[in-house]
Amino acid sequence: MSIDPVERSLEQTFELEKLERFICGCQNLEQLREIALALAQQLAQQKAASIWMANRATESENTKLELLAEVIRRRQANTNDINAAR
Numbered sequence: 001m002s003i004d005p006v007e008r009s010l011e012q013t014f015e016l017e018k019l020e021r022f023i024c025g026c027q028n029l030e031q032l033r034e035i036a037l038a039l040a041q042q043l044a045q046q047k048a049a050s051i052w053m054a055n056r057a058t059e060s061e062n063t064k065l066e067l068l069a070e071v072i073r074r075r076q077a078n079t080n081d082i083n084a085a086r
Contacts, residue, residue, distance in 0.1 A: 026032050
């Protein structure tokens with residue numbers, strides 16, 4: 001049993017089973033080449049999409065952290081102004 005952080009839906013599980021059965025039962029080399037090329041293209045596209053999503057998530061987190069840091073700086077500046085006024 002492999003540990004997979006992303007659970008497949010029931011539909012995806014059935015699609016995978018169908019594809020595995022097709023590949024295991026296929027005797028036609030040309031069909032196997034076509035399916036292998038299609039899967040390689042799909043994998044490359046999924047990797048590119050994953051990288052893009054990870055980059056967007058990182059940018060979003062960085063923006064949130066920058067905003068939080070600015071709020072903290074302003075609060076500290078206000079606290080310092082209040083203490084200086086006393």
